[in-house]
Amino acid sequence: MxxxxxxxxxxxxxxxxxxxxxxxxxxxxxxxxxxxxxxxxxxxxxxxxxxxxxxxxxxxxxxxxxxxxxxxxxxxxxxxxxxxxxxxxxxxxxxxxxxxxxxxxxxxxxxxxxxxxxxxxxxxxxxxxxxxxxxxxxxxxxxxxxxxxxxxxxxxLAFFDAIAPIVYAETIDMSVAWEQSRYDKGETEEERKAYINCPMTKDEYEAFIDALLAADKTEFKPGETAGYFDGCLPIEVMAERGRETLRHGPMKPVGLTNPHDPGRKPWAVVQLRRDNKLGTLYNIVGFQTKMKYGAQTDVFRMIPGLREASFARLGGIHRNTFxxxxxxxxxxxxxxxxxxxxxxxxxxxxxxxxxxxxxxxxxxxxxxxxxxxxxxxxxxxxxxxxxxxxxxxxxxxxxxxxxxxxxxxxxxxxxxxxxxxxxxxxxxxxxxxxxxxxxxxxxxxxxxxxx
Known part of the structure; x- marks a missing residue:
């Protein structure tokens, strides 16, 4: 046997x-x-x-x-x-x-x-x-x-992983946000509209970065060295590397056209991806975070389209051992x-x-x-x-x-x-x-x- x-x-x-x-x-x-x-x-x-x-x-x-x-x-x-x-x-x-x-x-x-x-x-x-x-x-x-x-x-050996928050779809303001995959990628209409996009002006982006940098964040235990895997960096860590980092990363505005204002190119765009088949939950793409819970709701509601957002799950950070x-x-x-x-x-x-x-x-x-x-x-x-x-x-x-x-x-x-x-x-x-x-x-x- x-x-x-x-x-x-x-x-x-x-x-x-x-x-x-x-x-x-x-x-x-x-x-x-x-x-x-x-x-x-x-x-x-x-x-x-x-x-x-x-x-x-x-x-x-x-x-x-x-x-x-x-x-x-x-x-x-x-x-x-x-x-x-x-x-x-x-x-x-x-x-x-x-x-x-x-x-x-x-x-x-x-x-x-x-x-x-x-x-x-x-x-x-x-x-x-x-x-x-x-x-x-x-x-x-x-x-x-x-x-x-x-x-x-x-x-x-260890590094730190962060997870992104999840938003209830019904609380996203679609008079501000719109559905579109970057560069209209996808074979079907549903795939070409697989993401919800929240646009930011330059002033809104700068205020958002200021809030990220000032927000209360999870502190590491004494003796811990905060090494991160680059593919899962908290957004506030990216912001600390330069004010334009997010705009050239998860918030890049390329390949998208805002149907509410097609003549104006957004300065930055926050994307949300469907998290379940019902389409009732969306996760904020690339928005892993180590901000404390209270700070997360305050900062993320600065995003146009998420002013009244309700969160099914907030982000967090954990130790990843290998x-x-x-x-x-x-x-x-x-x-x-x-x-x-x-x-x-x-x-x-x-x-x-x-x-x-x-x-x-x-x-x-x-x-x-x-x-x-x-x-x-x-x-x-x-x-x-x-x-x-x-x-x-x-x-x-x-x-x-x-x-x-x-x-x-x-x-x-x-x-x-x-x-x-x-x-x-x-x-x-x-x-x-x-x-x-x-x-x-x-x-x-x-x-x-x-x-």
Missing amino acids: TRELHIVGGGMAGSEAAWQAAELGVPVVLHEMRPEVGTFAHRTGHLAEMVCSNSFRSDDDEQNAVGLLHWEMRAAGSLIMEMADRHRLPAGGALAVDRDPFAEGVTARLRAHPNVRVVPGEITGLPTEGSWIVATGPLTSGALAAAIAAETGQDS INSPTLLDGQMRLRSRPNIRFAGQVTGVEGYVESAAMGLLAGRLAAAELLGRSLAPVPPTTAMGALVHHITGGAEARTFQPMNVNFGLFPPLDEARGGRRGRRERYKGYTDRAKTDWQGWLGAAARHAA
């Missing part, structure tokens, strides 16, 4: 790892501490609950590395991507999902799988026996984080000091829902193959999946290791035949064409080995 695979953490990575291993015929025990032990960010006990954003980012599999990762995961039978596609919301060229039905769908599929057993409760230490995957994500419990730090013999994977993990994602334990997801130093789920997919397949007595060839580094795992298990500089989204800079260079010396569009198409061929080859070889 095949030994069980134990997975700690039922987020994106743990859920995907459980699904992949179970589909390969391995019995899986999925340990999830929620709802018995909660976190500041989670609201439910559902698996794969989304807490920061509801977006999987770009779905373009020819010109974008994360879109390519979507493609590779779909080709591998990803549960996370299946549920994302089933519960997707209009978001222009991005893949945004209706977060509650998405999590409910993942939970239902895993609980119904004959090879999966979901066990509630907190795991507080690193097991010495059995096959395990630790996929606890950025909100690893204090006890388990301490056990990991004790085993690795290093100080825990390990120095290049020094601690081998090419099979196993902890070098305890090869019976693999790590997956954000705790390995990848950043983003998709990247986390992708590393769960790979860890689940690697662990299942090992338990079934099979061997898998290394994932080609020319694929999005391979580029990520190569980065975290040895490709990155350990001394300066920081969380990383998937990007074409992680891929081996192209030869001239594939567009290596051509323009960006041809070069990116060369990366994706090569990756798709190599990923299909790897999946095919794995399937033949299993037959």
